[in-house]
Amino acid sequence: MVPSIVLYEDQLGQQVTEFGPHVLLIQCVADLLEQSPHELKKRLVPRPMKGKEKVARCLLEDLQNLACDFAWILVLIDGDRLREIAQLDNPRNEGDIRRAILKRHPVDGQKVVPVVLENNMESLLEACRRCWPGLPVGRKAKPSPIERDGVLNKIAWAPDMGVRQCVLNGCPALEQLRNFSACAVSG
Numbered sequence: 346m347v348p349s350i351v352l353y354e355d356q357l358g359q360q361v362t363e364f365g366p367h368v369l370l371i372q373c374v375a376d377l378l379e380q381s382p383h384e385l386k387k388r389l390v391p392r393p394m395k396g397k398e399k400v401a402r403c404l405l406e407d408l409q410n411l412a413c414d415f416a417w418i419l420v421l422i423d424g425d426r427l428r429e430i431a432q433l434d435n436p437r438n439e440g441d442i443r444r445a446i447l448k449r450h451p452v453d454g455q456k457v458v459p460v461v462l463e464n465n466m467e468s469l470l471e472a473c474r475r476c477w478p479g480l481p482v483g484r485k486a487k488p489s490p491i492e493r494d495g496v497l498n499k500i501a502w503a504p505d506m507g508v509r510q511c512v513l514n515g516c517p518a519l520e521q522l523r524n525f526s527a528c529a530v531s532g
Contacts (some may be wrong), residue, residue, distance in 0.1 A: 349417035365497030367391035472515030
């Protein structure tokens with residue numbers, strides 16, 4: 346099976362073994378599909394990139410290459426940055442953004458799925474704070490990427506999948522990305 350890729354804009358912009366947003370995504374997909382997260386890791390590849398410019402370059406210059414190598418190209422990025430990449434002032438939805446990106450580089454449009462994280466990564470951390478009050482998320486207004494990854498990894502590996510479901514309910518972008526990712530790894 347051809348793997349799919351998830352592009353992330355991230356402050357660190359480097360491949361890390363336990364990249365928190367992706368570890369959480371994998372576990373949420375595993376919960377939904379009742380599959381092993383270890384098997385899903387092979388089919389859903391993370392690519393964190395530092396800065397919107399690198400994400401933009403990847404989407405605008407490398408899209409056709411990515412489309413050859415991966416079954417699906419999923420993008421999780423802050424809403425303001427994705428709108429900027431698509432050069433749209435006020436898109437109605439992710440479909441508008443996808444069409445604007447594909448207008449420049451035609452590939453199978455079903456393979457490219459932008460998911461807008463409306464209030465940055467902090468919206469995901471806020472959902473974690475609400476769902477697991479004991480987590481050390483609230484010490485700083487904006488935790489470092491390492492601290493963020495620690496929090497997201499704890500949520501991912503929590504034995505109670507209800508905590509992850511609560512986070513999905515509190516962060517619609519993660520739930521949307523989980524649903525598209527489940528489709529991507531299911532064939």
